[in-house]
Amino acid sequence: xxxxxxxxxxxxxxxxxxxxxxxxxxxxxxxxxxxxxxxxxxxxxxxxxxxxxxxxxxxxxxxxxxxxxxxxxxxxxxxxxxxxxxxxxxxxxxxxxxxxxxxxxxxxxxxxxxxxxxxxxxxxxxxxxxxxxxxxxxxxxxxxxxxxxxxxxxxxxxxxxxxxxxxxxxxxxxxxxxxxxxxxxxxxxxxxxxxxxxxxxxxxxxxxxxxxxxxxxxxxxxxxxxxxxxxxxxxxxxxxxxxxxxxxxxxxxxxxxxxxxxxxxxxxxxxxxxxxxxxxxxxxxxxx
Numbered sequence: 513x514x515x516x517x518x519x520x521x522x523x524x525x526x527x528x529x530x531x532x533x534x535x536x537x538x539x540x541x542x543x544x545x546x547x548x549x550x551x552x553x554x555x556x557x558x559x560x561x562x563x564x565x566x567x568x569x570x571x572x573x574x575x576x577x578x579x580x581x582x583x584x585x586x587x588x589x590x591x592x593x594x595x596x597x598x599x600x601x602x603x604x605x606x607x608x609x610x611x612x613x614x615x616x617x618x619x620x621x622x623x624x625x626x627x628x629x630x631x632x633x634x635x636x637x638x639x640x641x642x643x644x645x646x647x648x649x650x651x652x653x654x655x656x657x658x659x660x661x662x663x664x665x666x667x668x669x670x671x672x673x674x675x676x677x678x679x680x681x682x683x684x685x686x687x688x689x690x691x692x693x694x695x696x697x698x699x700x701x702x703x704x705x706x707x708x709x710x711x712x713x714x715x716x717x718x719x720x721x722x723x724x725x726x727x728x729x730x731x732x733x734x735x736x737x738x739x740x741x742x743x744x745x746x747x748x749x750x751x752x753x754x755x756x757x758x759x760x761x762x763x764x765x766x767x768x769x770x771x772x773x774x775x776x777x778x779x780x781x782x783x784x785x786x787x788x789x790x791x792x793x794x795x796x797x798x799x800x
Contacts, residue, residue, distance in 0.1 A: 513621050515542040516601035518592040520585075521609030522549035522578065525557065527790060528609045529564065530797065535613060536568050542617070545570045545595050547588045551577035570595065581655035583727035585734035589702070590718040593711050605705045610787035612796045614756060619800070620783050623754070624705075631751045632710050635700025636739035642697045645736050646690050647680040648729035649673065655731065676729075693726060700739035703755050705783070710746050717741035756782035771795035 517535045521528050532544050546563060548555045548571065555575060563571045572591055578584045589606065596604045603624060615623075624631065651672040683689065694717055706714065718737060720726075727733045742750060756777050757766045769777070769785060770793040777785055777799070788796040 513602045513624065514600065515540075515617070515620075516596040516599065516604040517542065517544040518589070518596060518604055518606045519544055519546045519609060520549075520578070520588055520592070520606070521546060521554065522552040523554050524609060525554055528554075530790070531607070531609065531612065532564060532566070532569055534797075535607075536566060537617065540568075540617060543568045543570060543596075543599055543601065545572065545592050545599070547572045547575050547592050549578045549588075550575040551579075570599065579653060579655070581732050582652050583722070583730055583733040585702070586718060586727060586737045587722055589734065589738065590715065590722060593715045593718070597708070597711055597715065601708060601711075603705060603707055604711055605784065606703050607784060608703070608786060610789065611703070611784050612786070612788045612799065613783065614777050614785045614796070614799045615754075615783045616800045623783070627751055628749060630707055630709060630746065630749045632704070632706050632742050632746045632749050633751045633753045634704035634706065634739065634742050635753050636698040636743040636747070636750055637700060638698050638743065639696055640699035641732075641736075643680075644731040645692075645697045645733065647676060648690065649676045649731055650729070651676070652729060652731060691726070693720060693724070694740045694744050696740075697736050698739040698743045699735050700742075701753055701755065701757070702734040702738065703757075703784070703786070704738065704742075704753055706742075710742065710749075713745040714738055714741045717744070754781065754783040756780045756785040757787075768792050769796065
């Protein structure tokens, strides 16, 4: 079984190199395809140079500038999937640059072999936060402004959100909702593991969403586009997504894991964990 690891990174070259070495042990036929945020200092450092001398590592030459909550994240995933299908793989796993494998390759392969044929390890919750995809937001390019540094722009975005809500309410009252080209929107993690057939159907749906412009004005479309596609084509094949992630209550991003999390990680049956940071606690490098 040939695995493809689709990695989205934006900083910490050393950490990324360690991750790639952990994912691609000597002798494995697997590949890693890396999308580095085109707006990052890491991309400026890597542009025109090799990320690794390992021929199994493929750095995307045409990355996008990724903005948190913006549909650019879907475009990055689309390019990674397309490249994985070009190179050929049996299963693909999405990862961030701050993820780490916590199960061996043999264990992951055994879990896949024991699952139903064509199993898709992903989340897809029907109708969860559908308003993110249905209400047109005018502020989607400025979702992570710092109110202390960008006070004026931050205040403007709140006015844009207010205008979005008013216009959305009027359109809904008039029965003019945005279309749902893939059916009811589903929500799930953007970290998933899919077989080749699911990658192909997902790519076709992402092509439709991106090229039609339907993702404009949406928020966190990366948490809806792929899950909705999977529910549409592969609903009965969905399995738990095998990630260990801890979101503190009310937080918009997961906390950094430490050695104290080891028992929970080992008991979880997860294949990958996030997020990790060797500068805080390098415990994860002892895994799997």
